[in-house]
Amino acid sequence: MKSKILLPVVLLLAVLTGPSLLAQDEYYRPDSLRKEQPERKEVPPVERNPQQKPVLAEKKKLSDFKNKSFIDRLRLGGSFGLSLGTYTNVNLSPMAGYELAENLVAGVGVTGMYFKSNLAGVNSIYYGGRAFLMYAVIPEINIIGEVEALNVEADTYKKYDARKWITSPMLGAAYSQPLGGKFIKAVHLTALYNFNYDNQVDDYGNNISPYGLFWGQPIVIRVTFL
Template sequence: MKRFFLLTLTFIGLASALVRAQTDEYYKKDTLRTDPNRRTTAPLPEPDSRPVHPEGTMPMSERLRLGGSFGLGFGTVTNVNLSPMAGLQITERLVGGVGVTYMWFRSRLFNYNSHYYGGRTFLMYSILPMINLQAEYEALNVEFVNPIESRYERTWLGSPMLGASYSQPLGGKYTRGVHMTLLYNLNYNNQRNPYDIRDNISPYSSPFVFRVTFL
């Protein structure tokens, strides 16, 4: 009986100490409220200091785009294609521009060496962040064979093209991204040798034209 009484007193003492400790913790002074230098949340991001321009009022230096495309082909026929371009951000989604094109062909097999040159104008409209629709008109001065007189002649070919491109941003000031573009030449089947309609004199091997353009 005496031992039970001592165990009861011990249990009551421990319980009282535990309750008192919890009470002291509950009423402890809130250091989060009294310490002004202690942060409970992450700091807010710094505001964007870059100037915001209403659409259509951006300065020319921010609307200008510079770049172009190029290609190299080696083998039986050597093909070099250079096309510098300049564009202008017309609206937030629409870019328009112009470019010049130079092509050099050389065939060792047929002892043939020729230069094509011309220019193009284009419009590129963004329908999604990385997907664009594109319309283009290209005019090229090309060389072809006159089989009647056994000599080469030159003529201009006009190529209206429609297609789309997939873009990846580059972050440059004037070269904003790289664009993988696939176009369809609407006039391809009409670009024939006037002396032999079986001979297509377009510099492209099919009506589909693929380009990688930096702009």
């Protein structure tokens, strides 16, 4: 009877103590018998070139500009002016420009102007055209070079109010304020110097240029949308 009770007790103890013995045996096995673990490899830090990001950004910017369509590079606008009083000056000059590079615009324009001076006895219409280059040093500052040809009135010894063409090579700068339009990208407050101003006279020595910040001065001030 005792042997029948003892046998189940022994089997039960063997079942309960077996897993712990196996775990201890696994713990005390040599390292060569343990399950091999993959070794973690140390990756050396990669040194980054501090100039790498700007170079990539510049390449991306250049690539984006080259992918621009003709319409996206086109600029349309012009300049206008209105002065009433002793001197009446109405000026309308539509212009078109094309972006040759990210910061360089070339363009052409036509000019129509009505000028009247009661003091000088002038009552005339001027017309002509211009070609220009505009280089953006920074988005707010542009360097502008321009050549304009105008047909104006010029008194001669043979004929009063004769007409002649004058050419004005001009150079200056503009303060620009971006507008974000599709064709009119910015408004430009421009000051230009007319290098040929002193030579634009009639036979009596009177200056026949319709421009000038003040009477008899070669500075041209414009507000241009382009």
